[in-house]
Amino acid sequence: MKTILITGATDGIGLETTKKLVSLGHRVLLHGRSREKLSAVTETLQNSPNAGPVESYVADLSRLVEVESFAAAILEKHDHLDVIINNAGVYSAPFATTPDGLDLRFAVNTIAPYLLTKRLLPLLNREGRVINLSSAAQSPVDLESLRGNRPINDGEAYAQSKLALTMWTGGLAASLGDTGPAIIAVNPGSFLGSKMVKEAYGMAGKDLSIGANILTRAALDDEFATASGKYFDNDAEQFGYPHPDALNAAKMAKIVEEVEAVLSAKLSA
Secondary structure (H helix, E strand, C coil): CCEEEECCCCCHHHHHHHHHHHHCCCEEEEEECCHHHHHHHHHHHHCCCCCCCEEEEECCCCCHHHHHHHHHHHHHHCCCCCEEEECCCCCCCCCCECCCCCEHHHHHHHHHHHHHHHHHHHHCCCCCEEEEECCCCCCCCCHHHHCCCCCCCHHHHHHHHHHHHHHHHHHHHHHHHHHCCEEEEEECCCCECCHHHHHHHCCCCECCHHHHHHHHHHHHCHHHCCCCCCEEECCCCEEECCCHHHHCHHHHHHHHHHHHHHHHHHHCC
């Protein structure tokens, strides 16, 4: 039985992945933003056949102080994690700027998973894994937008934030080398039937199990054990190439540096 943390576990691909992992008997730590929704999902999963142990954690990932509290709660209760699945993501919202003065998409899709991962790295050994939910939508990162200084539209913010996530995946993997867990970016498949796809493109989308199946494989299967720093493209059903910026060591290191700078500034404010 593995201990697996998954963010954004109450909707879409996250929920479908959580159902699969729980049904396989693993201990799953669920994260959600809504306490009511998280409680309902947790109760349903606990009563499902062959369910492994289930825990729940509430946090708004757009608020860095809540990410810190979330990580602290896990550190207090656990001395080991096998897998972190950074699944939570956002495309648009009524307010595009967070209380920390960041673009919502960069805050939730890029910076929060980096902070959570860094705080929880002590719980992950060399056999552990961090699975970052990337996307086929990837666009060169405007550092001023990442810093929260230049507003951009929903689609561009989403694409930039997903490339930034993919870039820090490679950058952090390179800095840890073979002393840390495998850190892998996964495009779960384009136009899957999530709430995000419906609001972004106005379409129902494809079966969510396509995404859940690849995230489950990435978390558990041997083919991903030595894939640190790589990008799995589920549209092509194989490891592939992200945007060229996510293959450039200097640019990846710069993104890590910028994210660290944002965290230093915002958490000390």
